[in-house]
Amino acid sequence: MRTLFLYTALAGLFFLNACAKTDNYDGPNASMQGQVMDKVTKKPLLTGQGEFSIRLLETSWSDNPAPQDLAVRQDGSYSNSKLFQATYTLQPYGGPFWPAEKIEGFQLGASAEQNFEVTPYLQIKNVKWTLKAENKLDVSCSLTAPVTAGLPQVIEVRPFLSLTPYCGAGNRIDAYYKDEYRTLINKNWSEIGDMQTGEGTETYTINDLPLKSGYTYYVRMGAKVRDTYEKFNYSEIEVIKVP
Incomplete structure (x- = not known):
């Protein structure tokens, strides 16, 4: 019994000694x-x-x-x-x-x-916005496709609004991320644009986005295609100050 205890104690010491050895590998530098x-x-x-x-x-x-x-x-x-x-x-x-x-x-x-x-799937062009009575915002854009052959189906166009300069799918006001504030497309490029020039033939308009007085909004348009990741291509960010 005492011999078993001695072997157990020695094994424990060897284990602790192994754990205490210094790691000689350099860290990420x-x-x-x-x-x-x-x-x-x-x-x-x-x-x-x-x-x-x-x-x-x-x-x-x-x-x-x-x-x-x-x-x-x-x-x-x-x-x-x-x-x-x-x-x-x-x-x-x-x-x-x-x-x-x-x-x-x-x-x-x-x-x-x-x-x-x-090479982006899409480019968002000709972004225009109008702030109307009762602080209702209309925003529109068109699309171009730098490469048309094999382009996945275009799913949708929608606006993104934020209260900070960070604006996009991961930084947005959720109240505007609704089906009523998007244009659902679900079409191949040949149905909405020129296959030779890549110029889109449609203008996409979102009407009557309700904004609040006294706020500054950061706004951009986004569009995505049906690939594995379905991430958005974006326009430049527009700064809209609501009186």
């Missing part, structure tokens, strides 16, 4: 930043805060690495200062754009800057 650009306009992609990501696959140690996603900000920028110095595959992922090219064999040292170009 690399940083990376960059910008996602619209390939058509050559400007930062119009997006919402955190609505898609830069997907990293660390290929240094595994043939089947788990993905790590870096959120992209509303201005199209991204950054992260807690990465490992390693070899990665990089790709803009999960956004309202045609599948982006992968950058393979990217060597991340202490710091790096890497920009990307993507």
Whole structure:
């Protein structure tokens, strides 16, 4: 019995000693930043805060690495200062754009800057708004498609309103995110636009959005297609001050 106790005690000491050994691996000490650009306009992609990501696959140690996603900000920028110095595959992922090219064999040292170009499914053009009596807002827009062949079906157009400069599907006033304040389309591009030029043939208008006196609203229009992610392409943000 005493021998069994002695063996148990020794095993416990070995276990504690193993746990107490210092981890010799360096922590994540690399940083990376960059910008996602619209390939058509050559400007930062119009997006919402955190609505898609830069997907990293660390290929240094595994043939089947788990993905790590870096959120992209509303201005199209991204950054992260807690990465490992390693070899990665990089790709803009999960956004309202045609599948982006992968950058393979990217060597991340202490710091790096890497920009990307993507082609959006849709562009929201000719945004116009009118603030009417009783603070009712009318807003309209049209669409263009930079690439028409193979474009997924267009689902809808709708406005997004916010009380802060962050405005989009993830930063909105829910009271305006209703079916009555959208135009449901569910059509192929050939039914709503020119397949050669990519110009849309329709104007989409949302009427009588009720605003409150004394408030400043941040407003933009969004449209999405029926792909895997169904994220919105956006217009620029308009600032509307209600007297």
